[in-house]
Amino acid sequence: MRNxxxxxxxxxxxxxxxxxxxxxxxVGAAQSAPPAQTLEALDSLQETLSGVFDQIATPRSRFKxxxxxxxxxxxxxxxxxxATVEVRSGGQRVALGGVVGPDGWVVTKASVIRGAITCxxxxxxxxxxxxxxxxxxxxxxxxxxxxxxxxxLDISAPELTPEKPPxxxxxxxxxxxxxxxxxxxxxxxxxxxxxASAEFEEPTPDLAPGDWLATxxxxxxxxxxxxxxxxxxxIEKRPGFLGVRLDLEWSAGAxxxxxxxxxxxxxxxxxxxxxxQDGDVILAVDGEPTATPEALKEAIGxxxxxxxxxxLLRRNxxxxxxxxxxxxWAPNPAQRRAYYQNRLGGKLSERRFGxxxxxxxxxxxxxxxxxxxxxxxxxxVVGFNIARAGRTESYALPASEVRSRLLDLMSGRMAPAxxxxxx
Amino acid sequence: MGRWLLLAVLAASAAAARATPPLDVxxxxxxxLKAEQPDSVxxxxxxxxxxxxxxxxxRPITVSVELGGSVGSGVLISPExxxxxxxxxxxxxxxxxxxxxxxxxxxxxxxxxxNHEVDSGLVRITDPPSKLLEQRAAGAAAxxxxxxxxxxxxxxxxxxxxxxxxxxxxxxxxxxPGDWVVGLGQPNGYVAGRAPPVRLGRVLTRRGDAVTxxxxxxxxxxxxxxxxxxxxxxxxxxxxxxxxxxxxxxxATAFRREWDRLVDGRMTGAPEGEDxxxxxxxxxLAVRNQEDRVLVTQVFPGGAAEQAGxxxxxxxxxxxxxxxxxxxxxxxxxxxxxxxxxxxxxLRRDGEAVELEVWLGRAPNDFPGAWPQxxxxxxxxx
Numbered sequence: 001m002r003n004x005x006x007x008x009x010x011x012x013x014x015x016x017x018x019x020x021x022x023x024x025x026x027v028g029a030a031q032s033a034p035p036a037q038t039l040e041a042l043d044s045l046q047e048t049l050s051g052v053f054d055q056i057a058t059p060r061s062r063f064k065x066x067x068x069x070x071x072x073x074x075x076x077x078x079x080x081x082x083a084t085v086e087v088r089s090g091g092q093r094v095a096l097g098g099v100v101g102p103d104g105w106v107v108t109k110a111s112v113i114r115g116a117i118t119c120x121x122x123x124x125x126x127x128x129x130x131x132x133x134x135x136x137x138x139x140x141x142x143x144x145x146x147x148x149x150x151x152x153l154d155i156s157a158p159e160l161t162p163e164k165p166p167x168x169x170x171x172x173x174x175x176x177x178x179x180x181x182x183x184x185x186x187x188x189x190x191x192x193x194x195x196a197s198a199e200f201e202e203p204t205p206d207l208a209p210g211d212w213l214a215t216x217x218x219x220x221x222x223x224x225x226x227x228x229x230x231x232x233x234x235i236e237k238r239p240g241f242l243g244v245r246l247d248l249e250w251s252a253g254a255x256x257x258x259x260x261x262x263x264x265x266x267x268x269x270x271x272x273x274x275x276x277q278d279g280d281v282i283l284a285v286d287g288e289p290t291a292t293p294e295a296l297k298e299a300i301g302x303x304x305x306x307x308x309x310x311x312l313l314r315r316n317x318x319x320x321x322x323x324x325x326x327x328x329w330a331p332n333p334a335q336r337r338a339y340y341q342n343r344l345g346g347k348l349s350e351r352r353f354g355x356x357x358x359x360x361x362x363x364x365x366x367x368x369x370x371x372x373x374x375x376x377x378x379x380x381v382v383g384f385n386i387a388r389a390g391r392t393e394s395y396a397l398p399a400s401e402v403r404s405r406l407l408d409l410m411s412g413r414m415a416p417a418x419x420x421x422x423x
Numbered sequence: 424m425g426r427w428l429l430l431a432v433l434a435a436s437a438a439a440a441r442a443t444p445p446l447d448v449x450x451x452x453x454x455x456l457k458a459e460q461p462d463s464v465x466x467x468x469x470x471x472x473x474x475x476x477x478x479x480x481x482r483p484i485t486v487s488v489e490l491g492g493s494v495g496s497g498v499l500i501s502p503e504x505x506x507x508x509x510x511x512x513x514x515x516x517x518x519x520x521x522x523x524x525x526x527x528x529x530x531x532x533x534x535x536x537x538n539h540e541v542d543s544g545l546v547r548i549t550d551p552p553s554k555l556l557e558q559r560a561a562g563a564a565a566x567x568x569x570x571x572x573x574x575x576x577x578x579x580x581x582x583x584x585x586x587x588x589x590x591x592x593x594x595x596x597x598x599x600p601g602d603w604v605v606g607l608g609q610p611n612g613y614v615a616g617r618a619p620p621v622r623l624g625r626v627l628t629r630r631g632d633a634v635t636x637x638x639x640x641x642x643x644x645x646x647x648x649x650x651x652x653x654x655x656x657x658x659x660x661x662x663x664x665x666x667x668x669x670x671x672x673x674x675a676t677a678f679r680r681e682w683d684r685l686v687d688g689r690m691t692g693a694p695e696g697e698d699x700x701x702x703x704x705x706x707x708l709a710v711r712n713q714e715d716r717v718l719v720t721q722v723f724p725g726g727a728a729e730q731a732g733x734x735x736x737x738x739x740x741x742x743x744x745x746x747x748x749x750x751x752x753x754x755x756x757x758x759x760x761x762x763x764x765x766x767x768x769x770l771r772r773d774g775e776a777v778e779l780e781v782w783l784g785r786a787p788n789d790f791p792g793a794w795p796q797x798x799x800x801x802x803x804x805x
Contacts, residue, residue, distance in 0.1 A: 058627045061459055062601055063668065064637050069460050072467055163618050165526030167559070168483040168589040209482070209621040210474040210605065212467055227474065229620035236614075334492075338611055341642045345667030362622040362639055364667055377468055391641040391667070392610045392622060 065364060070221040073214045076379045080216045082151040084372050085119040087112075087129070087143070096217060096372025097143065098153045098384060100406055107402060107409070109371035109386055110134045110141035110416075111306050111325075111351035119145050122218040133409035134416045136307065138397055139351050139386055142409035153373055153381050159400040160207060160359065160382070163231040207231070207382060213361050213374045213396075215385060223372075226363025232398050235389075237354030240303040240326030243269015244276065246293050259283040259314060260296045274324035277315065284312040300326065306351025325350060342390040352387035358395035359383055365394045444653035445591060446476055452652070456603070470603065473652050477605045478621050480654045481591050485607040485619040487523040488512050488546055488646055490534070496608035496619075496647030497522065497546060498656060502587035504548030505686075507678065508646030509661050510537045511695065513544045516688040516763045517730075517782055522548050525618050528558045536685030539692030541632040541677045542661045544646065545685040552588050591648070594655035594675040598634055602626045606638035606670075608647020608660055619647070627668060632677035634658055640670045688782055690763040704760045705784035706742075706768075708733055715748045719770075731768060731781040740776065741769035 061068050083099040087108045097108035097119060106119055106129065113131055120126040133142035207228060214222035243266035250261040259281040265272045282290055285299040286309055303309060305328035313320040330336045342348065349367040359382070361374070370385040374396050383396035408414055448456070452469040461467050484499040488508050495512030499505070506522060513520065513534035523529040530550035537544045598604055606622040624638030638649060640660050649658035649672045658672030684691060693699040707726020710717050717739040722729045739747045743766040745756035760766055762785035769778050 058600075058668075062625055062627060064624045066460065072461050072463055075464055162616075165524075166479075166483040166618050167524075167526060208475050208478070209618070210471065210478040210623065212471050227621060227623040229622060230618055233616055338642050341663065342611070344641075344663055344665055345639070345669075360617075360620055362620070364639070377464060377471060390611065391663070392620065392639040392644070 065224055065226070067221070070214075070225055073212075073222050073225060074220055076375060076377055077214055077216045077220075077222050078379070079151070080153065080373055080375050080379060080381060081122050081218055081220070083153045084216045084218055085121055086218055087117055087371060088120055088126070089113070089115055089117045093368050095368060095370060096215075096223070096385070098155075098371075098373040098381070099150045100153055100155065100402075101410070102148065102150045102152050104145040104147040104150060105406075105410060106143040106145060107371075107384060107406075108141050108143060109349075109351075110136075110139045111308065112349075112367065112371070113141055113143075117143070119143065120218065121150075131416055132412060133414040135405050135409060135414055136303075137354075137356055138401065138405065139306075139355070140384070140397065140402060140405060140409065142406075142414075155373075155381050155399040155403050157380050157382055157399040158206075160232050160398050162233050162357075163209070206380075207376055212377050213363060213382065214376075215363055215365060215369060216373050216375060217369075223369055224363045224365055226361045226394070228359060229362050229393060230360040232357040232359045232401075235353060235355040235358050235395060237304055238328055239301040240305050240307055240309075241269070241329045242271045242276075242300050242324060243327060244271045246296070248293055251291075251293055257291045258289075260290060260293050270324045270327045271311075271322075274311070274322040276311065276313065276322055276324065279315070280320070281314040282311055283314055283319075285309050287312075304351060304354040306349065306353075328353075345391050346388070348389065349387040352389040352395070355386060355395060355397065357401050358386060358397055360389075360393050360395055362392060363394050370394075443592075444594075444655050445480055446473070446652070446654040448473065448652055456652075459601070470652075474603075474605055474621075474623060477650050477652060477654050478607075481605070481607055481648060481650050482619050482621070483525060484589055484591065485525065485609075485647060487521075487609045487613045488532075489521040489523060489529075489613075490514075490518050494609070494612045494643060495645040496643065496660065498607070498648035498659075499548075499588050499590040500593055500656065501590050504532070504552075504588045505535075505590075506532065506546040506548060507593070507648070507656060507659050508544045508546055509659055509673065510539050510542040510544040510692075511661075512646040513537050513546065514694050515785065516690050517784070520546055522546065523613055524555065526559065526562075527613075527615060528555055528562065530555050535688040536681070537690050538681050538685065539690070539694055541673055541681070543659065543673050543678050543681060543685065548588065551586060553586075591650065592655050593678060594651060594653075594657045595679075597629065597674045597676050598626045598649070598651055598657040600626050600629060602657075603652055604636055604638055604657060605650045605652075606636070606640065606644075606647065606660065607650070608640070608644035610641045610644045612643040624670070629674070632674055633661065633671045634674055635668070636670050636672065637668045638670055639667060687765055688763060689765075690761075690785075701788050702762055702785050703788055704757055704762045704764060705786040706757070706781060707784055710739065710750070710753065712750050717747050717749065717753060727781050727784045728768075731779040733768065733770070733779065733781075734772065736772070737777075738771040739768070740771055741767070742781075743767065 060066055085097045085106055086093045087095040087097045094112045095108045097106045100107050117129045118126050119129045127145040129143040129145045132144045209228050211228045213226055213228055215224045217223035245263045247261040247263040251257045261281045264278050265276050284290055288299055290296040290299050303326050305326050308323050308325050311322045330339045347367050365388045367388050373381045374383055374385055376382050381399050383398045384402055385396045387395045389395050452473055455461055455466045455469055461470055486497050488495045488497040495508055497506040497508035500507045516534050516537055518534040520532045520534055521529045522532045530548050532546045532548045535545040535547055603625055607619045609619055622638045624636045627635045640663050644660045647660045648656045651657045657675050661671045661673050663670055706728050707723040708719050708728040709721035711720045719735055719737045722733050722735055741747055742756040743760055747753050764783050766781055767778055768781045
């Protein structure tokens with residue numbers, strides 16, 4: 001019976017277009033997974049044809065995020081922007097931040113902070129800032145600048161409850177009433193409304209999917225605007241990777257192993273970028289000894305891509321410290337395609353996975369526009385942007401999530417072990 | 424016979440999809456929309472209130488469409504459970520699919536028509552709505568403590584009597600540049616605990632069967648709905664380009680123009696990377712020529728003939744327009760047909776003439792033995 005329906009070959013090819021999820025980004029995408037570069041070139045070519053026309057034909061004012069539309073949000077962000085800062089390093093903005101205490105307390109996104117930083121305020125002042133606390137779980141950092149009487153964000157917004165899955169309601173409510181009179185009588189005598197209609201009578205929520213959210217900067221108009229996509233949920237963690245091949249025999253051969261020898265460092269990987277070399281022995285990660293390959297894998301894997309870890313190395317009998325920013329890894333074609341597609345249209349934050357709770361919105365941000373407050377149409381601070389996470393999504397930590405960590409962040413108990421690269 | 428009835432029902436649903444839009448646009452908002460864009464916070468709030476309504480309406484019926492190793496999105500478009508999606512999500516007609524709702528409950532479906540030229544596709548949910556509601560009730564019972572479970576489940580089971588799916592209608596008119604649109608779908612595939620993410624944007628350009636918007640899309644969104652402010656489907660997500668504003672959607676009128684072929688389960692064009700000329704229709708049976716009679720010797724499991732009800736021993740009389748009394752007749756009959764055509768098959772069984780409707784399959788030209796070469800095949804082909 002060879003001739004049952006279809007041979008597998010052509011069908012698999014057809015699946016790839018859809019499977020690998022899905023959207024063929026323009027011509028030639030379905031040809032059995034060409035390298036990303038090829039796709040990119042094809043895309044660019046195709047887009048120059050239609051794109052040139054589109055750019056001429058589309059007035060700037062037509063975009064959702066047009067300057068004119070952002071101007072309509074001016075009253076909404078008026079007060080909040082005075083408590084918003086640009087976090088700068090090396091003459092460039094690396095993040096936005098929000099003032100949470102009048103004595104110079106500023107929260108921002110931790111993983112983008114490196115080296116000497118300043119905070120620039122809406123009045124033009126630029127003050128040196130010190131990194132005093134980092135919460136690895138949420139990637140929030142607390143900065144301190146020498147100032148008093150600063151305008152402060154109101155982050156008292158009530159906790160946002162996660163969404164229940166949206167269900168369509170009773171298809172034919174009249175059937176429910178007709179079928180079992182005894183039951184509906186019971187319900188009436190209990191004084192409660194029928195279950196189905198109760199859904200409609202719920203008070204209008206303060207914040208619902210589809211609501212406007214403005215990302216506040218130090219200027220008069222918001223930096224960007226978008227809508228709430230999904231109310232807060234836990235964002236799944238992904239394992240971080242160092243990009244090294246371990247010499248498993250070396251560690252196993254030692255009577256009392258004290259470290260893990262690196263056989264080779266992957267070109268362009270996290271370890272390579274940090275200056276780790278072939279033959280180095282990793283003794284500890286963030287101060288925790290890693291005597292065996294298992295211990296090392298666990299210490300690295302519990303971090304997210306985008307996290308920085310401090311490695312204690314032994315190289316030719318000398319101790320060396322290096323800070324590596326972990327990477328993600330996309331082992332199969334579908335994951336690589338997803339990674340590729342999510343980066344079409346702009347850069348993503350390195351640290352964008354693994355948050356205890358984050359609301360998702362569709363505002364198009366660049367990584368250096370994260371860290372600051374977002375507000376709803378009432379000017380209420382609903383959260384802090386924490387990651388540009390994909391082509392369709394930005395994440396914000398709910399205000400309540402940040403609020404509950406403020407004291408710990410200010411206390412000095414969460415002071416970063418190593419604020420700078422190496423020593 | 425049964426299939427024709429079904430088709431009649433489906434055709435009626437196309438008419439149902441031409442129903443009135445589910446949402447009114449309040450006069451104050453209509454006034455705001457006349458201007459090039461909202462000018463004040465009040466304007467923005469009017470727009471926001473309407474977007475909320477669209478989201479409440481369409482989000483619960485925005486689904487994942489899953490087959491094989493792939494997953495796309497879709498939206499319910501008729502009370503009979505028709506689901507609009509993108510052509511490349513299904514790939515081919517007559518494929519078994521799972522349709523997954525936002526609460527992770529899934530029902531069975533089958534892909535109908537696929538048009539690869541415009542990237543439009545249609546799926547029909549084959550399970551009744553009660554199937555979904557039963558699963559929900561079971562899920563609720565599992566979560567609720569024993570005491571309260573009966574109260575919580577009661578109304579849901581009653582709802583299971585309902586035989587209609589909720590849906591949003593397909594718009595009569597396409598969206599125009601400047602129109603505000605809401606995008607839904609399952610970007611990056613279904614994520615447990617995440618409701619379909621809402622995106623808002625405006626139509627930027629319209630060319631042929633596609634509109635572009637700044638409603639952002641990514642893999643997994645394919646087939647998801649683009650809705651206007653009246654809650655009508657004006658587009659189905661299709662593809663993306665390099666720029667963040669390069670988001671392409673198949674227009675509602677492209678679906679309408681091809682509606683009959685989509686409902687009928689036809690395939691137009693071929694999946695990307697395939698040459699339509701390399702494929703031919705497949706009935707899924709083997710025959711033997713006995714004098715001037717063509718007898719069925721095998722019916723292949725899951726094939727078109729089996730689905731139509733052909734049995735071993737049936738004598739073929741006619742396929743499509745062509746009378747069949749030899750293998751070469753059968754060959755020329757098939758040559759006049761295309762993969763996934765629906766055609767009539769007349770046969771004689773126990774002395775009685777029987778007419779069946781066959782939804783043809785597809786096989787590659789070089790598929791050994793699948794095609795009767797005139798003058799060569801004499802005996803069983805298997």
